[in-house]
Amino acid sequence: MSQTFRVAIAGFQHETNTFAPTRAGLANFIAGEGWPPLTEGAAIFETFEPMNIPIGGFIAAAKKLQWDLHPIVWAAAQPSSYVTDEAFDYVAKKITDGIAALKGRIDAVYLDLHGAMVTESHEDGEGELLRRVRAIVGPGIPVVASLDLHVNITEAMVHHSDVLIAYRTYPHLDMAVTGGRVARHLEKLLTGERPKQAKALRKLPFLIPLTAQCTFIEPCRSIYEELERMESGAVSSLSFAPGFHPADIRDCGPAVIAYADTQDAADRAADQLARHITEREAEFRTQLLSPEAAIAEARAMIRAGASKSVVLADVQDNPGAGATCDTTGLIAALVAEGVPDAAICQLYDPEAARLAHQAGEGAALEIALGAKLFSGGGTAPLRHRFEVAKLGDGRFLCTGPFYRGARTNLGPQALLRVRSPDSPPGRGIDIVVSSTRLQAGDKEQFRHLGIEPGERPILGLKSTVHFRGDFTDIAHEILTVESPGAFIERAETLPYARLRRGIRLSPRGRIHQ
Numbered sequence: 001m002s003q004t005f006r007v008a009i010a011g012f013q014h015e016t017n018t019f020a021p022t023r024a025g026l027a028n029f030i031a032g033e034g035w036p037p038l039t040e041g042a043a044i045f046e047t048f049e050p051m052n053i054p055i056g057g058f059i060a061a062a063k064k065l066q067w068d069l070h071p072i073v074w075a076a077a078q079p080s081s082y083v084t085d086e087a088f089d090y091v092a093k094k095i096t097d098g099i100a101a102l103k104g105r106i107d108a109v110y111l112d113l114h115g116a117m118v119t120e121s122h123e124d125g126e127g128e129l130l131r132r133v134r135a136i137v138g139p140g141i142p143v144v145a146s147l148d149l150h151v152n153i154t155e156a157m158v159h160h161s162d163v164l165i166a167y168r169t170y171p172h173l174d175m176a177v178t179g180g181r182v183a184r185h186l187e188k189l190l191t192g193e194r195p196k197q198a199k200a201l202r203k204l205p206f207l208i209p210l211t212a213q214c215t216f217i218e219p220c221r222s223i224y225e226e227l228e229r230m231e232s233g234a235v236s237s238l239s240f241a242p243g244f245h246p247a248d249i250r251d252c253g254p255a256v257i258a259y260a261d262t263q264d265a266a267d268r269a270a271d272q273l274a275r276h277i278t279e280r281e282a283e284f285r286t287q288l289l290s291p292e293a294a295i296a297e298a299r300a301m302i303r304a305g306a307s308k309s310v311v312l313a314d315v316q317d318n319p320g321a322g323a324t325c326d327t328t329g330l331i332a333a334l335v336a337e338g339v340p341d342a343a344i345c346q347l348y349d350p351e352a353a354r355l356a357h358q359a360g361e362g363a364a365l366e367i368a369l370g371a372k373l374f375s376g377g378g379t380a381p382l383r384h385r386f387e388v389a390k391l392g393d394g395r396f397l398c399t400g401p402f403y404r405g406a407r408t409n410l411g412p413q414a415l416l417r418v419r420s421p422d423s424p425p426g427r428g429i430d431i432v433v434s435s436t437r438l439q440a441g442d443k444e445q446f447r448h449l450g451i452e453p454g455e456r457p458i459l460g461l462k463s464t465v466h467f468r469g470d471f472t473d474i475a476h477e478i479l480t481v482e483s484p485g486a487f488i489e490r491a492e493t494l495p496y497a498r499l500r501r502g503i504r505l506s507p508r509g510r511i512h513q
Contacts, residue, residue: 005067005190008102009044010095011055011074011112012129015150017246017322018118019494020081020486021373028077029087034408034438035076040094044071051405052172054146055112057179065187070106072098076114078437079322088119096132108142108186109133112179115151115166116244123249123498127156134160142189146178149213150244153255158201162189163259166239168224169215171441171469173401185237185259194236198263200270204254204278206504207491211315211480212284213242214465216472219283226276234265238273245491246322250500284507288315288482288489291333295458299339301477302457308476309456314344315464316485317374320439323462324348324373328382329483330460331370334429335384340422343451344460345440346413346432348373353435356388356414363388369416369433377484387428390415390449394435400442400470411435415449430456441466464489 013035014024030038039047048056055074062069073094077087099109111133117125126145133143142162147153149167157164165182167174188194215221223240231238236259243254256274260266289297291312298310312330319325325348334342349370359365365388368381394410412435419428432449440461446453453459454474461467464487468478488494492505496512503512 003191005107006070006105007062007067007108007110008070008072008099008106009055009058009110010072010098011076012091012095013076013112013114014083014117014125015079015114015148015244015322016082016116016118017079017487018081018248019246019488020322021324022080024077024080024083024087026084026087026090029075029091032076033078034410034436038073038075040073041071044074048074052176052402053112054175054179057176058110058112058146058183060176061180061183065183070102074112078319081322083117083119083125085120088122088125092129092132095129096136099133100136103136106141107190108144109137110182110186111143111145113145113147115147115153115157115241116247118247118249124154124156124251127154127160130157130160142186144182144186146182147239147241148172149241151241152243152247152249152252153201153241153257154251155201158199158257163197163237164239164257165237166241168227170213170220171402171466173469188236194261197236197259198261198266200258200266202256202270202274203251204256204274206281206507206509207245207253208242208284208507209245209286209489209491210321210464211286211489214468216468219280223277223280227273230269230273234261235269236260238269240273240277246487246494248496248498250498252499253503281507286480286489288480291330291481291483292337294479294481295333295337295339297479298458306476309454309459309474311467311471311475311478312458312460313464313467313478313480314460314462314483314485315480315489316483316487317462318439318464318487319348319437319462320466321464321487323485323487325437325439325462326370326373327379327483327485328370329379330481331429331431332382334460335382335418338420338422339429339458340420341424341427341456342458342460343430343446343453343456344432345445346434346438346462348437349433350411350435352416353412353414353433356416356433357391357412359388361388361391365416374486379484384418386416386418388414389417389430392448396444396448398442398444400444402466402469403442408438410438413449415451439463439466442470
């Protein structure tokens with residue numbers, strides 16, 4: 001039987017795109033914005049254990065080990081620009097006050113973190129939080145954390161923690177699995193099976209586009225396979241974090257972190273993995289198409305007999321990377337090209353959703369749709385006459401592998417339709433309009449409004465990679481679209497001011513001076 005250890009658990013997640021137009025305030029974390037709302041105490045067990053969330057996986061593993069868990073708080077907001085000081089200090093204080101109240105009565109601390117949080121006062125939000133936690137518990141209490149694959153790892157994060165373990169899949173299908181992995185590693189620390197671990201951090205010399213980080217494709221697929229082969233013997237844990245490039249901070253970019261029984265073993269493993277990744281640098285290049293070019297390719301595939309949907313990924317308006325989720329570039333191109341049958345998910349426009357509910361199903365609605373938050377790159381509201389094809393309340397259970405187990409509360413939803421002369425009966429360009437920003441990652445986002453996505457020849461998805469978890473099986477082909485948005489996939493076009501000099505802004509690309 002496992003020894004009963006007492007562990008404080010908490011979570012604080014935000015992926016910060018410093019180039020995005022909107023900030024994450026306290027209200028965003030309290031509401032959750034597609035994530036569960038700020039949750040405290042025992043409610044954490046009921047909310048998160050069924051979900052594909054790291055803290056849920058940690059809880060499940062800890063229960064099997066018969067540990068005594070002390071839940072404090074969990075909070076997250078949709079990716080955006082800087083986290084306000086008010087929001088950071090409010091949630092961080094709940095965490096540190098909770099840990100302080102348990103001081104002397106806990107054996108360890110587990111934190112469910114993202115790793116790419118930038119606040120108004122701290123470039124390294126997680127490093128600052130870990131510093132505050134370490135100051136309370138002292139050097140003798142293990143502090144461990146799970147991290148997103150898109151973490152921008154810093155020396156402060158490594159220094160103030162005992163173990164950091166990142167996801168190994170993108171789409172993030174292993175979030176809960178990663179929480180369980182952290183629990184099993186913590187068990188070895190607490191039982192003395194492994195002594196206090198040596199650490200090695202290596203920052204890599206180039207930025208990686210998000211579309212090239214997908215672990216369903218090369219080079220990441222085989223890199224993570226190699227990582228798992230290397231994680232043996234004296235090496236207890238390896239993580240490769242490809243990074244989150246739209247963050248104007250010194251430590252932005254990919255990194256490798258190794259933990260081992262000896263410093264020599266940690267250094268050798270980190271150097272070997274970093275070298276293996278750098279040798280494959282050229283393979284991280286990515287292809288982006290204009291909306292018009294992507295539509296033309298999709299139509300050619302359909303004419304050639306494609307039996308599944310052609311997916312157009314509107315990657316630069318992905319709210320999961322800090323974009324506004326309200327740009328109309330791809331939608332306007334579908335309308336202008338007279339596409340007869342397509343479905344797009346999802347466009348953030350609470351005003352349009354409200355007007356649709358007022359008008360009712362079957363009504364005609366002449367409005368300017370979208371582009372309320374982002375107007376860069378020439379994007380503008382789509383002025384058109386829409387049919388209100390279907391209404392919804394935004395409440396449904398996600399069933400796909402990424403959002404699995406999440407119960408959404410997105411507010412009023414509407415399916416707005418634009419028909420062309422060639423549209424089949426009951427079809428057209430169908431736009432899922434939402435009152436909450438949430439990237440397209442689950443088929444239920446369509447089904448909630450009466451659309452079976454696999455039956456549509458063209459699907460437009462406001463997502464970068466996560467959609468692949470639930471949509472790959474119905475995709476004839478996936479095309480990545482470079483339409484204007486607040487998430488810029490080409491890092492070499494971003495106006496970095498704080499990024500460290502000497503790093504390449506793209507694979508084999510120019511050096512940041």
